Amino acid sequence: xxxxxxxxxxxxxxxxxxxxxxxxxxxxxxxxxxxxxxxxxxxxxxxxxxxxxxxxxxxxxxxxxxxxxxxxxxxxxxxxxxxxxxxxxxxxxxxxxxxxxxxxxxxxxxxxxxxxxxxxxxxxxxxxxxxxxxxxxxxxxxxxxxxxxxxxxxxxxxxxxxxxxxxxxxxxxxxxxxxxxxxxxxxxxxxxxxxxxxxxxxxxxxxxxxxxxxxxxxxxxxxxxxxxxxxxxxxxxxxxxxxxxxxxxxxxxxxxxxxxxxxxxxxxxxxxxxxxxxxxxxxxxxxxxxxxxxxxxxxxxxxxxxxxxxxxxxxxxxxxxxxxxxxxxxx
Amino acid sequence: xxxxxxxxxxxxxxxxxxxxxxxxxxxxxxxxxxxxxxxxxxxxxxxxxxxxxxxxxxxxxxxxxxxxxxxxxxxxxxxxxxxxxxxxxxxxxxxxxxxxxxxxxxxxxxxxxxxxxxxxxxxxxxxxxxxxxxxxxxxxxxxxxxxxxxxxxxxxxxxxxxxxxxxxxxxxxxxxxxxxxxxxxxxxxxxxxxxxxxxxxxxxxxxxxxxxxxxxxxxxxxxxxxxxxxxxxxxxxxxxxxxxxxxxxxxxxxxxxxxxxxxxxxxxxxxxxxxxxx
Numbered sequence: 001x002x003x004x005x006x007x008x009x010x011x012x013x014x015x016x017x018x019x020x021x022x023x024x025x026x027x028x029x030x031x032x033x034x035x036x037x038x039x040x041x042x043x044x045x046x047x048x049x050x051x052x053x054x055x056x057x058x059x060x061x062x063x064x065x066x067x068x069x070x071x072x073x074x075x076x077x078x079x080x081x082x083x084x085x086x087x088x089x090x091x092x093x094x095x096x097x098x099x100x101x102x103x104x105x106x107x108x109x110x111x112x113x114x115x116x117x118x119x120x121x122x123x124x125x126x127x128x129x130x131x132x133x134x135x136x137x138x139x140x141x142x143x144x145x146x147x148x149x150x151x152x153x154x155x156x157x158x159x160x161x162x163x164x165x166x167x168x169x170x171x172x173x174x175x176x177x178x179x180x181x182x183x184x185x186x187x188x189x190x191x192x193x194x195x196x197x198x199x200x201x202x203x204x205x206x207x208x209x210x211x212x213x214x215x216x217x218x219x220x221x222x223x224x225x226x227x228x229x230x231x232x233x234x235x236x237x238x239x240x241x242x243x244x245x246x247x248x249x250x251x252x253x254x255x256x257x258x259x260x261x262x263x264x265x266x267x268x269x270x271x272x273x274x275x276x277x278x279x280x281x282x283x284x285x286x287x288x289x290x291x292x293x294x295x296x297x298x299x300x301x302x303x304x305x306x307x308x309x310x311x312x313x314x315x316x317x318x319x320x321x322x323x324x325x326x327x328x329x330x331x
Numbered sequence: 332x333x334x335x336x337x338x339x340x341x342x343x344x345x346x347x348x349x350x351x352x353x354x355x356x357x358x359x360x361x362x363x364x365x366x367x368x369x370x371x372x373x374x375x376x377x378x379x380x381x382x383x384x385x386x387x388x389x390x391x392x393x394x395x396x397x398x399x400x401x402x403x404x405x406x407x408x409x410x411x412x413x414x415x416x417x418x419x420x421x422x423x424x425x426x427x428x429x430x431x432x433x434x435x436x437x438x439x440x441x442x443x444x445x446x447x448x449x450x451x452x453x454x455x456x457x458x459x460x461x462x463x464x465x466x467x468x469x470x471x472x473x474x475x476x477x478x479x480x481x482x483x484x485x486x487x488x489x490x491x492x493x494x495x496x497x498x499x500x501x502x503x504x505x506x507x508x509x510x511x512x513x514x515x516x517x518x519x520x521x522x523x524x525x526x527x528x529x530x531x532x533x534x535x536x537x538x539x540x541x542x543x544x545x546x547x548x549x550x551x552x553x554x555x556x557x558x559x560x561x562x563x564x565x566x567x568x569x570x571x572x573x574x575x576x577x578x579x580x581x582x583x584x585x586x587x588x589x590x591x592x593x594x595x596x597x598x599x600x601x602x603x604x605x606x607x608x609x
Contacts, residue, residue, distance in 0.1 A: 079429075080429070083429075208448075209447040209448040210447065212438075212439065212441065212442045212445060213442065215431060215435060215436075215439055216439050216442055218429050218431055219425050219431075219436070219439070220422075220425060222386075222391060222422060223420070223422055223425060225390075225391050225411065226389050226390075226391070226415060226418075226419070226420035226422075227415050227439060227440075227442040227443055227495075228410075228411045228412035228413075228414065228415025228416070228442065228443040229411065229412075229442070230411055268429065268430055272430055272431060272432050272435060272475075273429060273430065273431070274430075274431040274432060274435030274436075275435065
């Protein structure tokens with residue numbers, strides 16, 4: 001069993017690295033694998049194409065990988081602590097909060113570009129998270145229900161405010177807000193990549209440390225409590241960690257739906273989530289998936305980029321539905 | 332309250348325990364003590380407060396007044412984590428829609444004994460495998476917990492509590508959905524573990540044959556305690572459970588060299604059926 005796990009993780013790791021490598025060769029400017037190799041070795045110093053690969057595609061592909069792993073892990077954790085297979089980072093209103101933050105910022109300042117927009121999105125997400133924690137923290141025994149319901153309600157609340165503000169603002173703002181609802185990796189830069197990397201790696205590390213507690217949560221609150229877990233505080237902590245991951249990603253690359261919901265389920269078909277392997281595999285598969293989605297978004301239309309969220313939802317749903325269909329027939 | 336210095340101090344002591352929800356008293360002034368090594372059965376009709384009492388004992392609900400003292404300490408002065416090292420719990424039903432394997436579920440017993448980031452050592456794995464073997468589930472090792480039958484699930488949870496290595500095992504109607512064969516098997520398994528056990532029972536005959544002592548509660552009050560022979564009487568059955576029955580000695584009593592009461596129920600006196608419509 002242990003050996004199988006190591007094998008699966010090494011295969012996934014190999015796929016992840018080669019996916020990133022191959023993804024770097026796709027783009028508007030023609031390039032070959034050997035260019036990618038030279039670019040990585042020389043850190044983009046030798047030629048024009050090498051600079052494109054190192055300065056533009058590399059941070060973008062890394063951000064895509066981080067986003068995929070982060071959202072998948074956040075989804076897995078939320079599904080675990082709520083014991084709800086439909087839980088997903090966006091179910092809790094994090095992205096509506098981000099859109100609200102952005103629209104507020106644009107309406108108040110008139111600015112519609114730059115890093116300050118990301119900051120506004122992050123603040124909006126954090127606001128949603130704090131409200132959610134505040135409500136769920138008071139809930140006592142019915143915590144899961146109130147968390148889910150409050151998340152959905154907050155999501156609608158912020159969407160309503162966003163729509164209201166958009167209704168009274170100019171069409172330019174509507175184009176800008178589309179970025180936050182559909183998602184894109186076009187803003188990736190080396191100088192800001194450290195932030196999602198830091199947040200995702202440290203939150204995921206903590207979650208791996210808590211893997212026994214997470215498994216115990218699957219057997220119900222009461223069982224978990226008898227194993228010495230302060231159930232409600234633990235659930236809030238996990239909510240905060242997954243929301244942080246989501247908030248940072250929404251701020252950097254907008255709302256990318258469905259990955260957090262789908263990837264954990266796909267991985268769960270093949271690997272038990274009870275092991276540390278399950279967590280690592282979820283992160284890797286999420287990352288690989290997102291790297292390829294980003295490639296598709298760049299190559300599907302000539303000289304134009306498709307929004308990431310459109311592709312994840314389309315591919316994801318079809319793949320997921322067929323997996324459900326074929327699994328059912330097998331058994 | 333002064334506890335006299337005796338040779339055998341109680342492992343668990345319940346003092347003046349009361350618990351209520353929204354001004355409705357569920358448990359009222361309950362007192363009892365459990366000595367180490369005993370197998371105690373908790374009896375009572377539906378809604379008498381068995382589960383509520385056990386919840387107070389495994390530190391899930393805090394009593395409104397009174398104390399639960401474990402090995403000389405109030406359990407609310409211990410952390411949840413410390414308490415879980417010493418008290419394991421097997422519950423009635425375990426919901427799980429996710430694919431944890433049997434091994435994963437049993438290894439959860441390590442949770443209170445392990446710090447964050449510590450790995451499961453070879454030695455821990457050995458303990459887990461042994462526990463699974465002890466409950467006779469070795470051939471299901473990698474199967475998912477969901478695919479096990481009801482009896483196997485409960486045995487897996489007992490294996491989990493073996494890994495937890497507690498001093499006290501609390502079980503809340505662990506056999507209520509099981510066939511009689513597995514009811515007996517599960518209780519005999521629990522008895523063979525050589526830990527102190529407190530279990531609530533639905534089947535009075537099973538409780539009478541398994542337990543060293545019985546606690547009977549009715550409407551949140553402790554109404555009888557003592558050996559099965561002393562507690563299981565026709566009067567008690569009529570007063571607490573509202574049934575008419577005859578109590579005789581179980582045929583195995585002589586062989587086992589203790590008196591095991593056996594209950595034979597009578598039927599047809601409750602006015603059920605057509606007459607009850609009036």
